[in-house]
Amino acid sequence: MTDLEKYYNKFNEEKRLNSRHGQVEYITSMKYIHTYLEEMRKPKILDVGAGTGRYSVALAKEGYDVTAVELVKYNLGILKKKGSSVRAYQGNAKKLSRFENDSFDLTLIFGPMYHLYTQEDKLQALLEAKRVTKNNGVILVAYCMNDYSVLTFGFKENHIKESLEAKRLTKDFHVVSEEKDLYDYVRIEDIDALNEKANLNRIKIITPDGPANYMRQVLNAMDEETFKIFIKYHLSTCERRDMLGASAHTVDILRVTK
Numbered sequence: 001m002t003d004l005e006k007y008y009n010k011f012n013e014e015k016r017l018n019s020r021h022g023q024v025e026y027i028t029s030m031k032y033i034h035t036y037l038e039e040m041r042k043p044k045i046l047d048v049g050a051g052t053g054r055y056s057v058a059l060a061k062e063g064y065d066v067t068a069v070e071l072v073k074y075n076l077g078i079l080k081k082k083g084s085s086v087r088a089y090q091g092n093a094k095k096l097s098r099f100e101n102d103s104f105d106l107t108l109i110f111g112p113m114y115h116l117y118t119q120e121d122k123l124q125a126l127l128e129a130k131r132v133t134k135n136n137g138v139i140l141v142a143y144c145m146n147d148y149s150v151l152t153f154g155f156k157e158n159h160i161k162e163s164l165e166a167k168r169l170t171k172d173f174h175v176v177s178e179e180k181d182l183y184d185y186v187r188i189e190d191i192d193a194l195n196e197k198a199n200l201n202r203i204k205i206i207t208p209d210g211p212a213n214y215m216r217q218v219l220n221a222m223d224e225e226t227f228k229i230f231i232k233y234h235l236s237t238c239e240r241r242d243m244l245g246a247s248a249h250t251v252d253i254l255r256v257t258k
Contacts, residue, residue: 020219020227024212026054027231028238029110029140029251032206036106036138036253037064046104046132048093048125049111053079053086056108060084067104069096071112093125099132102258107133110142110251117177117184119194126198135258139200140251146185148213148248149175188245191252200254206238207247214248 033055037043043064047056050068052075060066061084069091070076079088091098093112107129116122129139150173154160163169168176177184188205195202212219212234222230237243244250 019216020222021209021212021216024219024231024234025209025249028206028208028235029055029142030058031235032251032253033059033106033108033140036140040105043105044103046099046107046129047086048096048107048109048129050079050086050088050108051075051111053082053084053088055110056086056088057082057084060086067099069093069098094121094128096128096132101131102134103132105134105137107137107139109139113141113186114144114183117179117181119190122194123197126194126200130198130200130256133256135256137256138203139254139256141254142208142249142251143191144183144185145245145247145250146175146187146190147173147246149183149185151246152214188250191250195252195254199257201257203253203255204239205244205250205252207244207249208238208251209248210234210238210243211247 037045045056045059045064045066047053047059047066047068050056050070051072053068056066056068057079066084066086068079068086068088070079070088071090071092073090076088076090079086089098093109093116109125109129112125113122116125126139126141129141133139150160150169154163154169154173160169170176174187175185191205219227219230
């Protein structure tokens, strides 16, 4: 069993997405997913790195044709136990050989990029998603952002000096991740470089959570009316370039042209 599998055997992904900050991410992501599904006729959806099925099961319940791929057996087991119409398989984002070219209209990659540690591996996953997505289809790719890690783990949790001494950060504060770290972090320019190599065209890039992960306790203390106002605020700002780089996550929305 890999360290990643051990981690997800203990990590409660269901609880995270049902938390207040998780709800911000989920509501925002689903808003944009639906935006592009609405322009498609009888779309087929692929959810790569589906986890326990938070997105794939919800979309299947709405009547969409959904296929899911998940690396971790434990997560896959939870997904299958939900009894949805999702066709779920164990698999790796870097090798989607189970699927033929041009099989899906919309492809989600909402977990794999967090755990791929080189640009080469990330590019391979992006190219596989492109291969199985139809011409003029849409790919949504989620990333963990570099400066969120620096600000929280580095400064807030006071690991900045040891991280610099251990060369876990470059001189310009870019995180240097290894497989044992489980997560990798990127900047907007890293994402741009991947898209250029994959020859994928960006429709837009958003932050699904904005400042939510910085203010978890504040969100948890909000009454429902105030939380609804926060969601309204977030949805009005999540496309702003000045909100992206320091957020915990971004979702890059790409158009496939072949």
